Amino acid sequence: KNQVEQSPQSLIILEGKNCTLQCNYTVSPFSNLRWYKQDTGRGPVSLTIMTFSENTKSNGRYTATLDADTKQSSLHITASQLSDSASYICVVSDRGSTLGRLYFGRGTQLTVWP
Amino acid sequence: EADIYQTPRYLVIGTGKKITLECSQTMGHDKMYWYQQDPGMELHLIHYSYGVNSTEKGDLSSESTVSRIRTEHFPLTLESARPSHTSQYLCASSKTSGGSPGPDTQYFGPGTRLTVL
Numbered sequence: 208k209n210q211v212e213q214s215p216q217s218l219i220i221l222e223g224k225n226c227t228l229q230c231n232y233t234v235s236p237f238s239n240l241r242w243y244k245q246d247t248g249r250g251p252v253s254l255t256i257m258t259f260s261e262n263t264k265s266n267g268r269y270t271a272t273l274d275a276d277t278k279q280s281s282l283h284i285t286a287s288q289l290s291d292s293a294s295y296i297c298v299v300s301d302r303g304s305t306l307g308r309l310y311f312g313r314g315t316q317l318t319v320w321p
Numbered sequence: 322e323a324d325i326y327q328t329p330r331y332l333v334i335g336t337g338k339k340i341t342l343e344c345s346q347t348m349g350h351d352k353m354y355w356y357q358q359d360p361g362m363e364l365h366l367i368h369y370s371y372g373v374n375s376t377e378k379g380d381l382s383s384e385s386t387v388s389r390i391r392t393e394h395f396p397l398t399l400e401s402a403r404p405s406h407t408s409q410y411l412c413a414s415s416k417t418s419g420g421s422p423g424p425d426t427q428y429f430g431p432g433t434r435l436t437v438l
Contacts, residue, residue, distance in 0.1 A: 211363075241426070250325075250411050250429025251364075296364075309427075311363040 210234070211299050213312035221320055224287055228315045230280040230297030238300040242271050242282045245294045245314065254282070254295075287319045324348050327412050327430035334402055335438050342397045342433045344412030353395040354427065356411040357381060364411065370395060402437045409434050 211232045220226050232240070239258045243251035255264040255271040257280070263272045268285045284291055294314040301308050325346040334340060344353070351372045356364040356379075366379030370389040384406070385399050395414075399406055413427040 216361075248434070249431050250413070252429070253426050256426065309366070311365075313361060313363045316361075 211297055211310045211312040213295075213297050213315050215315060216313070217316040217318070219318045219320060220287055222287060222289060226284050226287060226317065228282045228284075228295050228297075228317070230282070230312055232278050232280070232297070232299045232310070234278075234299040234301050234310050236302045237275060237278075238302045240271075240273055240280050240300070241298045242269070242280075243296040243298060245296055247293070251296055284317075289319050289321060292317060292319045325412065325414055325428050325430040327410075327433050329433060330431060331434045331436075333436045333438065336401075336403055338402050338437075340399050340402055340435070342410055342412075342435070344395045344397070344430055345393050346395075346414040346428070346430075347393060348414065348416070348428065349392065350414035350416045350428070351392065352415045352417060352425070353389065354413040354415075355379070355385075355387060355395070355397050356413065357383065358409045358411055358432075360409075368397065402435075404437045407435060407437050 214229045241256045242254045244254050245251040254269050255266050257264050257273045259275050270283045273280045294316050296314040297312040299310045328343045353370045355368040357367050358364045365381035367381050367383040368379055368387040370376045376387050385397050387397050389395055409432050411432045412430040415425040415427045
């Protein structure tokens with residue numbers, strides 16, 4: 208069964224600190240992996256997308272890594288800000304259909320305290 | 322900021338009522354989607370559309386129905402709401418990318434929080 212597992216489920220850090228969120232997946236065949244940020248009461252917003260051949264992708268203070276061999280990805284947030292408080296969702300796509308099926312993780316709820 | 326809109330943002334109704342959740346996008350995207358999301362859980366695809374007059378059911382069984390008469394509009398209707406329909410409903414859209422190895426990036430609306438009493 209294709210799955211996307213994220214850890215930790217929730218995380219609290221102090222403003223200015225760094226943190227790393229994890230995503231393990233079993234989706235096959237693999238097409239790409241995206242990280243989304245979802246603020247409370249809002250829809251998810253895409254942060255990064257990586258295909259099989261990409262190891263790392265940055266978007267400002269967000270850096271995503273991908274190890275397609277071990278089927279693991281991480282999202283590193285540098286110098287956290289209060290506005291980083293949100294749920295971060297890992298989404299993996301397969302190549303099994305025209306639609307390109309998306310598999311969503313449950314997200315990591317990040318809280319940044321001042 | 323994505324140009325995709327959902328109304329209403331919040332809705333509290335009684336059991337048995339018919340409701341329509343509106344979704345519209347001004348980006349000219351051909352594909353549109355409806356997801357259902359409960360707190361702390363993953364998004365579940367309930368409906369999608371490749372284009373006008375094209376609609377398909379998603380992975381999660383839903384008693385709702387959708388229509389796609391215009392490219393920019395993808396409303397979701399519940400004929401008779403029940404408490405089990407209480408959830409967050411997210412609409413999304415994307416544009417087919419011919420050269421992409423996988424699905425194009427989906428842009429999400431702000432969601433509708435539905436509560437059925």
